Amino acid sequence: MLSQFLQKLLFVDQFGIADGKITLLGHRQIMLHASALLELQEIDESMIYNIVKKSSFNNINGAVEHAKVYKRIKNVIVNELAQIGQKIGRNDEGAIKTLESFFDIYGLGMMKIVNLDNQKNEASVEIKDSTIAGEWIEKNHKKSRSSVCTLTAGVLAGMFSYIFGKDVDCVEEKCRAKGNDYCLFEIA
Numbered sequence: 623m624l625s626q627f628l629q630k631l632l633f634v635d636q637f638g639i640a641d642g643k644i645t646l647l648g649h650r651q652i653m654l655h656a657s658a659l660l661e662l663q664e665i666d667e668s669m670i671y672n673i674v675k676k677s678s679f680n681n682i683n684g685a686v687e688h689a690k691v692y693k694r695i696k697n698v699i700v701n702e703l704a705q706i707g708q709k710i711g712r713n714d715e716g717a718i719k720t721l722e723s724f725f726d727i728y729g730l731g732m733m734k735i736v737n738l739d740n741q742k743n744e745a746s747v748e749i750k751d752s753t754i755a756g757e758w759i760e761k762n763h764k765k766s767r768s769s770v771c772t773l774t775a776g777v778l779a780g781m782f783s784y785i786f787g788k789d790v791d792c793v794e795e796k797c798r799a800k801g802n803d804y805c806l807f808e809i810a
């Protein structure tokens with residue numbers, strides 16, 4: 623099954639796979655095995671980027687592993703959405719639906735926004751079946767001491783920075799790799 627969003631993009635010639643090219647809204651994509659992305663993110667041993675210090679994260683005990691990966695991915699997403707922004711709008715219900723559909727086709731898992739506060743620029747997102755966490759468990763056969771979905775946190779940070787029109791960060795509070803039932807991301 624192909625997501626309705628992709629079917630729509632396919633119909634207006636904004637998604638295609640042919641001749642060694644995957645194109646999405648005019649940009650080339652690369653499809654890699656999830657384990658490849660897990661390995662790439664784990665190369666980054668940069669110090670834990672402690673965003674608890676930020677006042678908006680007062681109540682959250684989270685931190686971000688693989689700080690360089692997180693920051694770069696966040697920037698990439700912010701730039702990507704700035705480029706295609708006119709096509710999707712910002713901050714209204716329709717735009718958020720579109721961004722959810724976008725997130726789906728990244729293949730990182732299915733996101734569910736469980737809290738969205740446009741006044742405070744805060745959000746909470748659950749991901750039930752995180753691809754990165756799944757790969758981590760398969761590779762390590764044990765529970766992780768920290769959350770492992772750095773790529774996902776970076777994508778969400780970029781996405782919500784776009785939605786709020788303000789620079790926000792994302793911390794993964796719960797992670798399936800830690801033994802939680804789902805991954806929970808707090809954005810502020």
Ligand SMILES: [Zn+2]
Pocket residue numbers: 752755769770771794796797798799805806
């Ligand atoms: Zn996770």
